[in-house]
Amino acid sequence: MNQFRVCLMICAIGGASLCSGQMAPPQLFSGMEGYTFLPDGTAIPIWGYGWVADGYITLPGPLLEYTQDEFVQLNFTNPSPESHTIHLHGLDVDQANDGVPATSFFVVTGQEATYEFTADYPGTFLYHCHVTTTLHLTMGMYGMILVNRPDMTLFEGGPSYAKNAPILFSDLAIETNVDAVQSFPFHDIRPDVFMVNGVSGNQLEQPDHIIDFEPGEPIALRLGSMAYSLMRLDFPSELNATCYMSDGRPLPEPFDVEEMDIFPGERFTVMIEPVEGWDGYIGCEFWNIPDQELDGEQSIHVRDKSLSVGEWSELIAPLGYPNPTRSSISWNGPASVSVFDVSGVLVFQGPLDQGQLHVNGWSTGMYTAIFPDGNRSRFSVIH
Amino acid sequence: MRLCKSLIAIFLALISNCISAQDTLWIVRGEWTHIPDSVQAIRFNSSADWSGINATLSRASDESTSLVVVNTDSLSHTWKLHVDEEEEWAIEAFDTLTFEIPALPIGTYLFGLTDEIGRVLGASGQLQVGLGVEFPLFHWNLGDWSVQRMASANMGVPVAWEEPYVPEQFTINERTYPATVDDPEALVAMNLGDTCWISIANHGFMDHVFHFHGFHVIMVSSTHHPERVGWSKDTVPIRMGEGLVVQLVANQMGMYPVHNHNLIAVTNAGFYPGGMITQIHVMP
Numbered sequence: 001m002n003q004f005r006v007c008l009m010i011c012a013i014g015g016a017s018l019c020s021g022q023m024a025p026p027q028l029f030s031g032m033e034g035y036t037f038l039p040d041g042t043a044i045p046i047w048g049y050g051w052v053a054d055g056y057i058t059l060p061g062p063l064l065e066y067t068q069d070e071f072v073q074l075n076f077t078n079p080s081p082e083s084h085t086i087h088l089h090g091l092d093v094d095q096a097n098d099g100v101p102a103t104s105f106f107v108v109t110g111q112e113a114t115y116e117f118t119a120d121y122p123g124t125f126l127y128h129c130h131v132t133t134t135l136h137l138t139m140g141m142y143g144m145i146l147v148n149r150p151d152m153t154l155f156e157g158g159p160s161y162a163k164n165a166p167i168l169f170s171d172l173a174i175e176t177n178v179d180a181v182q183s184f185p186f187h188d189i190r191p192d193v194f195m196v197n198g199v200s201g202n203q204l205e206q207p208d209h210i211i212d213f214e215p216g217e218p219i220a221l222r223l224g225s226m227a228y229s230l231m232r233l234d235f236p237s238e239l240n241a242t243c244y245m246s247d248g249r250p251l252p253e254p255f256d257v258e259e260m261d262i263f264p265g266e267r268f269t270v271m272i273e274p275v276e277g278w279d280g281y282i283g284c285e286f287w288n289i290p291d292q293e294l295d296g297e298q299s300i301h302v303r304d305k306s307l308s309v310g311e312w313s314e315l316i317a318p319l320g321y322p323n324p325t326r327s328s329i330s331w332n333g334p335a336s337v338s339v340f341d342v343s344g345v346l347v348f349q350g351p352l353d354q355g356q357l358h359v360n361g362w363s364t365g366m367y368t369a370i371f372p373d374g375n376r377s378r379f380s381v382i383h
Numbered sequence: 384m385r386l387c388k389s390l391i392a393i394f395l396a397l398i399s400n401c402i403s404a405q406d407t408l409w410i411v412r413g414e415w416t417h418i419p420d421s422v423q424a425i426r427f428n429s430s431a432d433w434s435g436i437n438a439t440l441s442r443a444s445d446e447s448t449s450l451v452v453v454n455t456d457s458l459s460h461t462w463k464l465h466v467d468e469e470e471e472w473a474i475e476a477f478d479t480l481t482f483e484i485p486a487l488p489i490g491t492y493l494f495g496l497t498d499e500i501g502r503v504l505g506a507s508g509q510l511q512v513g514l515g516v517e518f519p520l521f522h523w524n525l526g527d528w529s530v531q532r533m534a535s536a537n538m539g540v541p542v543a544w545e546e547p548y549v550p551e552q553f554t555i556n557e558r559t560y561p562a563t564v565d566d567p568e569a570l571v572a573m574n575l576g577d578t579c580w581i582s583i584a585n586h587g588f589m590d591h592v593f594h595f596h597g598f599h600v601i602m603v604s605s606t607h608h609p610e611r612v613g614w615s616k617d618t619v620p621i622r623m624g625e626g627l628v629v630q631l632v633a634n635q636m637g638m639y640p641v642h643n644h645n646l647i648a649v650t651n652a653g654f655y656p657g658g659m660i661t662q663i664h665v666m667p
Contacts, residue, residue: 090617092597095637100596103638134646134655185653186646188549228645230590249599249615263592265618265644289645290527290548290589 027075030084030107030129030141031057035324035382038193039201041342041365043382044177046140047129049086052077055322059198060168060226061143064127066119068149074115078107084136086115088145089126089265090248093117099130106131119147122155123248124222124267126168134186138176142226144168147248154220154269155250161271162217167300169225169262170195171286191228194286194296205301206378212305215276223260224267227286229295231262234283238275239302245269272302279303320369324380330356334371342366407451408438410460410474410496410506418552418559419652420530423537425496425504426557431455436557437508437586439522440494444513447486453479460501464510465493465606465624489513490604491522491582491626503536505557507586509626518630519579521571525621525659527587527648528552548588553648553658560642560649560660571641571663573633581629585621591648592620597639597663600629618644633665 032047034057049061066072078084083106087099097115098104107113129141144166153160171191176183194200199209213219221241225231235241235258243257244250246268257270281299288295320329330352331337337357339348342365348357357369362381369377413433415424429438431453442448452474454460459475466487474480491514495507505526514520527550532542555563563569573579580603585591599615602608605627621627642649643659651657 087596089594092599092617092635094635095597095639098596098637098639100640103640132655134650137646185650186655187551187553187648187650187653189647228647246614247599247616247618252613255610261620263590263618263620263644264646265592265594266616266620267618290550290647292589 027052032080037366043364048140059140064145068122077112083108087130161220166222171227210301218273221270225262229286232285233260239272324382328356410454425506427508440510450482460496487512509584522582525585526554551652563661569661584626594618594644603628639663
């Protein structure tokens with residue numbers, strides 16, 4: 001019911017924008033009723049950000065991309081039951097737009113706000129809620145911001161790249177997310193889920209989490225951390241990795257990188273130009289900072305695009321709505337669908353009911369829908 | 384004999400104090416009341432009187448000088464200046480040591496007790512070399528504190544280093560937020576267009592990382608990452624035992640937080656906001 005109310009409010013906001021007759025800029029909203037799913041399908045409650053047009057929050061929040069020198073107006077609405085803000089981490093915005101409640105402003109329940117700034121510097125930045133930061137950020141209210149240059153160079157006079165690969169590290173403590181009210185105190189929080197772009201384990205082998213490269217075309221890895229952990233990355237020599245930037249500024253001297261530490265809130269831009277035919281991993285270690293112990297490991301798959309499996313690389317996922325869903329999800333176009341759970345077990349096969357798939361009674365978790373044309377779409381069922 | 388030694392030490396200290404206010408440091412034990420759970424602590428003080436705040440030393444660059452250390456504690460300790468020479472010096476209970484500070488380049492260095500009790504009870508300060516000359520200087524001594532570990536150490540119980548480390552308090556200049564913004568050394572107050580340096584030392588038992596709202600800072604010096612001098616950063620790691628200096632240019636007005644971005648460290652006994660938070664105030 002609560003989700004329904006949130007959706008109505010978001011639809012009303014979206015509708016009002018459309019009625020004005022102008023193309024409304026995308027608008028972020030904050031939500032406190034989302035889920036993320038562990039590799040075994042376990043649903044973990046999250047708070048977070050999402051696009052109003054999508055109607056659901058994600059972990060991490062949507063990637064925000066701007067062009068250098070652009071005057072940005074970031075519209076934000078908060079239909080959730082608590083106040084939130086957006087802190088634009090590293091963009092050096094003025095006090096009024098800093099997103100710190102005590103020195104700028106809260107966005108209380110039902111309120112809209114616009115954060116304004118000029119994207120002076122190209123680079124990698126972050127955003128997160130700065131209300132009771134320990135709790136709100138831990139619950140998932142964060143995302144990455146990229147400020148790009150139109151000529152696809154990292155910075156004026158810097159090297160050019162073929163594409164960005166945003167990589168945001170984070171972690172969460174299941175106990176905290178499951179029961180946010182009882183989550184205090186925070187000085188002894190011990191994360192037990194270690195994530196790269198919000199997923200972990202074999203989820204990182206899903207096509208949209210694999211970095212495919214074309215030989216000879218450099219990729220800009222946009223690395224940032226919202227984790228409690230200290231990140232220690234291992235770059236195999238075949239990646240030809242060179243670090244050019246940190247915290248949205250060019251380094252005086254770029255350096256070749258084999259191992260890199262990233263502390264909470266830090267960002268680095270590392271260019272890779274892997275050798276032709278390479279298929280391997282960037283190792284990601286999550287170190288507990290107080291105890292200096294290794295808590296978790298993840299691997300980012302990097303491979304020559306020619307080695308990717310055809311049907312996955314050509315994937316064009318139809319957008320289902322609503323997603324996550326409690327009762328039904330609909331797609332435009334396909335007449336039938338096969339649905340598999342996270343274990344690969346077929347749970348449904350057959351025609352859609354006027355474009356809708358009814359999921360009443362289904363277990364909470366993530367599912368993959370495969371359509372007759374081979375396209376796939378992932379969706380989540382919540383209760 | 385012990386009384387005689389102490390009197391001689393105080394006499395020597397008084398003489399040296401006449402030459403320069405920072406030629407002598409006293410090792411003093413007392414009640415640290417700046418955190419809610421007041422606890423016995425050891426400090427380097429600039430007089431024989433107890434203060435919960437460690438003293439800061441200042442020296443010109445590239446000049447060797449001497450330092451007198453007076454141990455008013457009833458225990459012997461070992462002390463070290465954390466520079467390239469990793470030599471430790473023993474100082475007996477109620478004894479006095481004259482120590483040669485070598486010629487050093489511009490930067491921030493740590494000194495402190497290295498024996499278990501002295502270290503856990505927090506006797507550690509920063510030596511500023513060649514700072515405060517060109518630009519106004521602020522300083523942040525970072526500390527993380529397990530009150531239980533301190534209480535045990537104070538009673539002579541060996542520290543169980545293998546157990547998980549769960550500090551409850553996180554301090555800048557031995558204070559927790561919001562008291563940090565009442566400390567003129569921790570609160571960075573500037574006028575628009577001015578430049579300052581901030582001298583930062585991590586005396587704790589874990590790495591820390593500070594995020595500057597509203598500004599990037601330039602790395603001026605670092606004991607652990609000299610290759611980063613000249614980098615422009617808004618999020619600056621300070622490794623355990625590291626001393627570093629950053630330059631801040633106040634290019635916009637307003638009030639901006641600076642805080643540890645390891646969120647366990649922006650709490651007081653687990654409750655937010657607290658711990659390692661201070662502010663930058665830029666006035667017209």
